[in-house]
Amino acid sequence: MPSVLSIVLLALAVTAPSTQDGEAPPILVTRQLAASEGLEQGQIIRLAPDSRGEGGRPFRIAGVYEPVPDPARLGTLPREVRLHLPDLLALTRLPDVPAGTEYVEAINIALVDPAEARNFARDLNARMPGVSARPAAEAAGSGATFQVLRRFHLAIALVTIIASTVFLLALTIMLVDERRETVGLLRLIGLPVRRILVQIFLEGLLIATAGGLIGLLLASASESLINAFFQWRYDTALVFVRITPYVAAACLAVAVPLGTIATVTASWVLLRRNALRLARR
């Protein structure tokens, strides 16, 4: 055992002795810990409750597991092991604490009816002073973190859209200006402004839709690249980018009207001018 492990106290079960007489109790180690310390299934290791390694006991690695990705601990190597609760209590029990009087930090309860979680917690808090019961949804503080990150990303997206709109307007003004003579000639041969505007609208719609779809294709192609990079960078199974149908629809719902409106607006400014002036005749 090259270094002393700091044990994150996660127990798998509270029932039944976990080992037969004389056999080292089984534990699971995280994939990252196994990789960093060169641990393998079946290997016997010693775990100790303090950094000096005193009071250590042998354990057998029964398997290697992928820890549930935790965004709150991104960037930290999950050096964790999982052991049966009786083994954990036996390992960490202080000398002056009689067996059977140990404590656990938390008890997870699965209700028959999950909708009753709030009432159950309230009832338990009233009946057992000193115990704090909370529905899991409220206990998971990181849930609020995700909501904040979502708002942050939406804000970034909003700024990007504003910047894109400004550039789009500048480009469409220039592109429309390039077609000034063509539009002037169309006006001179009798096409009404509305007809030309409808044509420009359809053209803008087509271009914006095509642009939006190409953007989605680019995003889909980069999705796996971004995920692969961050998963490699943080050695995690977390998914950082996921293009869902909702996200794709939202992108198109913003991009297509925006592109179309930019084209029509820029063209409308041009079409209001005199046809002869447009045709430079």
Next chain:
Amino acid sequence: MKALGFAWRSLVRQPARAALGILGVAAVGALLFDMLLLSEGLVTSMRDLLDRTGYDIRVTATEALPGRGPRVTGASGTADALGALPHVRSAIAIRLADARLEGDGGVPLQVGFQGVAGGPGRPWTVLRGRDVQRPGEVVINEGIAGQRGLGPGDRMIFRPACDAESDAPPAVTLEIAGVAEFPFEAVNEGIAAGMLETIDTACGTGGRDEADLILVASTGDTDAAAAAAAALRPDLHAVTNSEVIERFSESGFTYFRQISAVLSAVTITFALLLITVLLTVSVNQRLGEIAALRALGLSQQRVVANVFCESALIVGAGGLLSLPLGILLAVWLDRILKSMPGLPAEMHFFVFQADALVLQVALLATTAVLAALYPMRIVARLPIAETLRNEVVS
């Protein structure tokens, strides 16, 4: 007329497209500026917070965060011994506990409690009233004062949640000496603090003399003080603020650094592409005009410089505008991110750094040069006679 003046007139002649180009660069530049601030903002803010406490070394029993690992035993004696070391100005031991503030029939308020021994300093700043002077007295933060309408001279009923192995201790009544500010308090978080004896008495653990961490203020030579602390108690871990920052920058919120790097790269590429397109389309529309200028005697370098100056003017004006926009945007984004639960109220994600400004200027300058390259090439290789002929024929 110099190239810059000529470029200025070219832009002014088409105010709409020039204004839109500048606005676009400003918006992208603002986002870029914010991402540069975000990349080091948290670390800078954390360093500032740690420095503001006045203590530059943290001593704990293990490498675990205070409150999540075993406690330092013989805390008061250790704090006194550390305080007497040559390179140490003062040392205080702090024990942390959760507590429930009982209301008048209302919902109890979950608060944090800090018990302090040693001194003479305290890791809080008294805002109203006075500091604690004896066991049984506490200072509370604005979170408790505001939510419970309490102030100096009032009493409050505490039910501490101490060691998990001990029985649930009975509620105790404590006297509020003052209202204080704690450097790491989160928004709406309730914190109370008093002497170590107060928490020991409340928890019924009197005589244990344990602390979650000991804060040490050096006389100036932090490394020497940390080495002395480690020599005094080799079983403990002494880390300086710099080491804390180093660890934090390696693990804490690295996501924001990564996302800022990705978004910086994307925004700068976006700006580069769009300015290139704007300039290219603009130049293509003026090929006849440029050929005529060349025919009138303007040198190749002169018309190329004109295109470059146009790019510089658009990016320069947009870049200047991006700074106030970026600051406003940073305030907004910071407010969004600070609503994360458990973050210290004084911690910021976007912190102004001169390095970020220098990098912003360098990136935008590079963008201006790169964006002008292709349109400059078009202008430089423009066949004068053929272009003029095409212009006349068309």
